[in-house]
Amino acid sequence: MSRKIRMGMVGGGQGSAIGKVHRMAAALDGQIELVCGAFSSDPRRSKASGAELYLPADRVYDSYAEMLERERRRPEGDRMDFVVIVTPNHLHYAPAAAALKAGFHVMCDKPMTFSLAEARKLKTLVDRTGLLFGLTHNYTGYPMVKEARELARGGKLGAIRKIVVEYPQGWLHELIEATGQKQAAWRTDPARSGAAGCMGDIGTHAESLAEYITGLRIDSLCAELTTFVKGRKLDDDGNVLIRYQGGARGILHASQIAIDEENGLNIRIWGEKGGLQWRQEEPNTLILKRPDGPRQLIRSGQGYLSRRARRACRLPAGHPEGFIEAFANLYCNYAEALGARLAGRKPDPLALDFPTVDDGVRGMAFIEAVVKSARAGAKWVKMAE
Numbered sequence: 194m195s196r197k198i199r200m201g202m203v204g205g206g207q208g209s210a211i212g213k214v215h216r217m218a219a220a221l222d223g224q225i226e227l228v229c230g231a232f233s234s235d236p237r238r239s240k241a242s243g244a245e246l247y248l249p250a251d252r253v254y255d256s257y258a259e260m261l262e263r264e265r266r267r268p269e270g271d272r273m274d275f276v277v278i279v280t281p282n283h284l285h286y287a288p289a290a291a292a293l294k295a296g297f298h299v300m301c302d303k304p305m306t307f308s309l310a311e312a313r314k315l316k317t318l319v320d321r322t323g324l325l326f327g328l329t330h331n332y333t334g335y336p337m338v339k340e341a342r343e344l345a346r347g348g349k350l351g352a353i354r355k356i357v358v359e360y361p362q363g364w365l366h367e368l369i370e371a372t373g374q375k376q377a378a379w380r381t382d383p384a385r386s387g388a389a390g391c392m393g394d395i396g397t398h399a400e401s402l403a404e405y406i407t408g409l410r411i412d413s414l415c416a417e418l419t420t421f422v423k424g425r426k427l428d429d430d431g432n433v434l435i436r437y438q439g440g441a442r443g444i445l446h447a448s449q450i451a452i453d454e455e456n457g458l459n460i461r462i463w464g465e466k467g468g469l470q471w472r473q474e475e476p477n478t479l480i481l482k483r484p485d486g487p488r489q490l491i492r493s494g495q496g497y498l499s500r501r502a503r504r505a506c507r508l509p510a511g512h513p514e515g516f517i518e519a520f521a522n523l524y525c526n527y528a529e530a531l532g533a534r535l536a537g538r539k540p541d542p543l544a545l546d547f548p549t550v551d552d553g554v555r556g557m558a559f560i561e562a563v564v565k566s567a568r569a570g571a572k573w574v575k576m577a578e
């Protein structure tokens with residue numbers, strides 16, 4: 194490639210939570226430039242957001258439909274290459290499907306869609322168009338998560354027996370949606386969030402992290418969802434027992450009423466020969482547990498790491514790398530995969546290491562199975578393939 198990859202953004206305007214993180218992550222390695230956007234459902238806000246980012250006024254659009262149409266008509270050497278979607282969950286499918294139909298590659302935030310049915314339709318469209326689809330389950334971007342994957346999938350732990358993964362947060366312990374808090378308002382609204390609240394918002398991160406590291410797929414699960422805060426319409430807490438294919442067992446809990454918890458994503462895995470632990474709030478350390486000696490601390494930036502993990506480090510050991518860098522690792526791989534396609538060459542196989550539409554379908558199947566089980570009084574249900 195003799196140029197940067199061009200990104201258009203849907204959502205992520207002024208006052209949004211994750212739009213800015215996407216822009217920082219996409220820009221970090223100098224491979225991607227933001228060229229246009231439809232940043233809000235309100236055209237005035239979209240314009241103001243684009244102006245703040247110094248985008249030319251004629252590339253800040255009133256709607257994603259206008260953006261797709263006008264970008265499609267620009268010369269090939271000038272139009273955007275891919276669209277990133279950072280709107281609330283109920284507004285993922287329509288822009289993603291429209292972008293694919295218009296011939297644009299897509300990056301989308303999680304959960305991938307509003308429902309499993311939409312997720313399956315999107316997968317059909319991705320398969321049919323052959324376009325590149327990435328999903329920002331960003332916790333899979335941390336170097337120590339990649340090292341955990343190499344160790345777990347490489348047999349270091351032996352056959353995996355048990356996975357305990359939790360994602361506690363405390364920010365929804367009161368009815369803050371009633372105060373107009375924007376991020377809380379749509380996340381707790383079944384018409385905009387989907388069938389689950391907390392379990393869809395952060396439970397899916399825990400589900401995807403466990404699968405990314407171990408490669409194990411959920412066979413069936415038994416779930417309880419609770420709404421603790423009076424007046425709230427969706428779950429703000431959930432506990433799930435999991436049976437993985439192959440026999441491993443799991444416990445997954447997610448909560449948004451766990452006072453004082455920030456982003457306490459924490460995973461512990463035990464196999465026949467050892468165990469692993471990784472905590473998002475201490476992301477540069479991975480703990481390896483052995484039956485015959487003291488635990489070992491594996492650290493980001495070190496030369497002894499696997500190629501997959503080293504490739505995801507940018508700084509020498511001891512200089513903290515964090516959330517933005519891990520997020521950027523998804524964009525970095527996506528850019529390498531897309532750049533290779535556009536240049537007609539084969540990508541580095543490790544660049545294909547980012548979540549895809551298949552992960553998105555499983556995330557939605559997880560949400561649907563959890564809700565079905567909880568509604569049936571915590572019955573065991575099979576997770577759809």
Ligand code: NAD
Binds near residue numbers: 235281304
């Ligand atoms: P938010 O409410 O803060 O921002 C949503 C943005 O979308 C706003 O700028 C809004 O104006 C815009 N928008 C709404 N309708 C639109 C439309 N029709 N066209 C264009 N723009 C429109 O939401 P958020 O908290 O940033 O979440 C956005 C998405 O990102 C959600 O799917 C959420 O689950 C996901 N998210 C992911 C992570 C992560 O760690 N990967 C973190 C936070 C949020």
